[in-house]
Amino acid sequence: GAGVSQSPSNKVTEKGKDVELRCDPISGHTALYWYRQSLGQGLEFLIYFQGNSAPDKSGLPSDRFSAERTGGSVSTLTIQRTQQEDSAVYLCASSKGVYNEQFFGPGTRLTVL
Amino acid sequence: DQQVKQNSPSLSVQEGRISILNCDYTNSMFDYFLWYKKYPAEGPTFLISISSIKDKNEDGRFTVFLNKSAKHLSLHIVPSQPGDSAVYFCAASAILTGGGNKLTFGTGTQLKVEL
Numbered sequence: 288g289a290g291v292s293q294s295p296s297n298k299v300t301e302k303g304k305d306v307e308l309r310c311d312p313i314s315g316h317t318a319l320y321w322y323r324q325s326l327g328q329g330l331e332f333l334i335y336f337q338g339n340s341a342p343d344k345s346g347l348p349s350d351r352f353s354a355e356r357t358g359g360s361v362s363t364l365t366i367q368r369t370q371q372e373d374s375a376v377y378l379c380a381s382s383k384g385v386y387n388e389q390f391f392g393p394g395t396r397l398t399v400l
Numbered sequence: 401d402q403q404v405k406q407n408s409p410s411l412s413v414q415e416g417r418i419s420i421l422n423c424d425y426t427n428s429m430f431d432y433f434l435w436y437k438k439y440p441a442e443g444p445t446f447l448i449s450i451s452s453i454k455d456k457n458e459d460g461r462f463t464v465f466l467n468k469s470a471k472h473l474s475l476h477i478v479p480s481q482p483g484d485s486a487v488y489f490c491a492a493s494a495i496l497t498g499g500g501n502k503l504t505f506g507t508g509t510q511l512k513v514e515l
Contacts, residue, residue: 291443320502320503322505328507329402329506329508330444330489330491330503330505331505332502332503332504343502382501388434388446389446389501390446391436391445392443393441393442393443
């Protein structure tokens, strides 16, 4: 079956612009996670959605970052007024339930010039 | 503050030999540990996991060992194959406040299996 998909695969933007990254989780997966990987770093947790519960935003690095999950499926991660330090690969993962294995998408490589 | 550490950024082994990838953690609240494998331009894929109540889990060529007292785990691959060449991430699981399963990742080890 289809895995987690993310779009775009690559995004180059200018400093100060807003960007939206999209994640389509595996159908039927109730949990959705966003991570990012900066150069030379491990994967950093950003935000977690589970069903209709309020998301856990404890990993978001600043208030320029926000995420939505509409209808319990597709999620968008929005970065406002991008900065060069936002350049990273942004990864989305989904899982059947909160304690199950997470399946990752291919990521979106964001470059802020 | 790196709670999960992979101190070897790279490892090179010969085909057929054993690959040993190491991982250390600092947070004693972690209760579940996973290894993910990542090829370039792809997301990480789950490889093997171990609960904190066990000290060993084996799946084919892959075995994960956990030493809770030392806060150390390792992944053994034997025999190593060229297709195993990838970046391996160690991850530790902590339950989020509202439930859920936050993964804390190490920085990865690039494994190269040479012919």
